[in-house]
Amino acid sequence: MTITASDLQELKDQLGERFITDQRTFAPYMRDMSWMLPEGEPVGAVFAESTEDVSKALAWANKHVVPVSVRTGGSGLAGGSVSYDGGLILSLHKMNRILEIDPENGVAVIEPGIINAEFNKELAKEGFFFAPDPASASIASVGGNIATNAGGLRAVCHGVTINWVRALEVVLADGRVIEVGSKTIKNVSSLNLKELFIGSEGTLGVITQAVVRIEHIPKYEPYTFFACFDSIEDAGYATIAIRAAENKPVSLELIDALGVRLVNERNPDLQIPQPGAGLLLGQAEGQSAKEDVEEFANTCREYGATAVMFEEGNRLFQVRRDAYPALSAAGMEVIGDVSVPIASLAEAIHNIMAISEKRQRRVSILAHAGDGNIHPIVECGEGIEESRAAEELLDEVCEMAVGMGGVVSGEHGIGYLKHHAVTQLLSPDTRDVQLAIKKALDPNGILTPGRKL
Incomplete structure (x- = not known):
């Protein structure tokens, strides 16, 4: 369907300055962090500030059969939010509020545009944390985490995003708004539509609010360990053995020698020894954290680790967060x-x-x-x-x-x-x-x- 000036004015009348047709303004919102380029020129972008804005935008797009690309933080790596020729960009980055922190029920109510690390920073003030923790937490939105069902660095122990979402507010393609899930821990009152939308990447509806589970920050400091290997396959076998042990790590990450070298060049203060082939990096939490990482370290030695180190805190884990940016720059x-x-x-x-x-x-x-x-x-x-x-x-x-x-x-x-x-x-x-x-x-x-x- 050809979109006319009158059609665009119809959306402008509903959304005012939140609907933008100047490509110079919305150009940064036409792609994500993948190499994929936009397919053409969109008709405009909606910078939504409320569920009502999203509802109006989708009802208009549905009426005129205009393809919609949906984005929040734009940190996606699969080309999922790249704009369409003749399409409408729907950006939720301005919907970034924490609407409620409810310690008694162990939940928070948020909008999709809030950045993961910022959300956890605010939760920490109340003594809580949100476990899904992608390496890109400093730029990735929680809405994006939900849309892709992101895992991240703590998934071994705490699960992935779907395990932390209690309820969603979703705008359907025709502009209708529905609520799925609940604040309760148990709920088999209807079909489980909540999990249908988690990981659907904006293809079934647009998430405008989420009720997510939060937990108390652990009382004890975590312990982090790393082990250097001359064979990256041996690091893989050590991982299998650690995962089979009774005590599970919170995190267990693998970085090859090239990644470690590039991180050390960018951040020499980390002082990470250079492995021959790969670095296995892990973390344990709780009262027995130190004993647990000592056990993990011994397992790594059994599988050929040439050097092992562990210390209290999160400092060593920065090598994992820095690895992809360092590799990308190279x-x-x-x-x-x-x-x-x-x-x-x-x-x-x-x-x-x-x-x-x-x-x-x-x-x-x-x-x-x-x-x-x-x-x-x-x-x-x-x-x-x-x-x-x-x-x-x-x-x-x-x-x-x-x-x-x-x-x-x-x-x-x-x-x-x-x-x-x-x-x-x-x-x-x-x-x-x-x-x-x-x-x-x-x-x-x-x-x-x-x-x-």
Whole structure:
């Protein structure tokens, strides 16, 4: 459908200055942090400040069959929020308030645009924390975490985002507003629509509020350890052994030698010893944290660790948060996101290194090793052809992961860049069911079309 000046004025009359048609103003909101470029020129952007704004914007887009790209912090890596030609950008970055902190019920009510680290900073003042903790917490919004069901650094012990969401307010494609879930711990009063929207990447509805679980900050300081390995596969085997132990770590991360070297160059104050192949980094919390990390360290020695260190606090964990920015600055920019069963972690890492060698393209490994989520980061030169070549390598990694009983995305989402890989993972009947749900909730196909599903 061709959008006329009169159609645009209709939305302008409803939203005023919150609807923007000047491309110079909304250009930064046309893409995410992936290499994917916008498909064309949108008709405009809505910088929503309320649920009502989102409802009006979607009702207008649905009426005129205008594709909508949805974004909050813009830190996505799968091209899911990149704008459409002739589309409408719906940005929720101004909806960033904490509406309520409810210690008695152990929940908080938030808007989607609040940044994860800022949310935790405010919660800490009340003695609480929100466990989902992506490495990009300083720039990633909680709404984005929910939309992709992000995992992050504490998933081994605390689970992923879906385990921390009690209820959602969602605006459907036609502008209707629904509430799913509840503040209660238990709720089997109706169909579980809440979990349908978590991880749906803006394809079924737009999340405008969330009730999330919060917990008391642990009484004792955590202990962090790292172990250097001359074989990254051995680090994988040590991970499998640690995960099988009675006491589980809070976090268990893997960084290859290249990542460690680049972080040390950017932040020499960390003073992380350079491993021959990879660094296994972990953390324990609670009264027995020190004893637990000593046990983890001994396990690492049994699997060939050449150096082991541990200390109280979070200082050492900064190497993991800095790893992707350091690799990206060095030209390792195209990032993958496969997950495999824990017992297959070492084999999967070996296979990724073999794919790298076969294609003669350097790959660095970051991994949430404790939950089997591997982020291969591929060397990429300038230009779209280089980016596509890097993605082709990751396509082969996806095929390998599926063949091992894994999945093509653990937490970054499918977006546009992995949309073609969904057919490898889902049977035709399973995909038909998912598309039927999409059709029921978004019959005109305006919400993030051609992505995720």
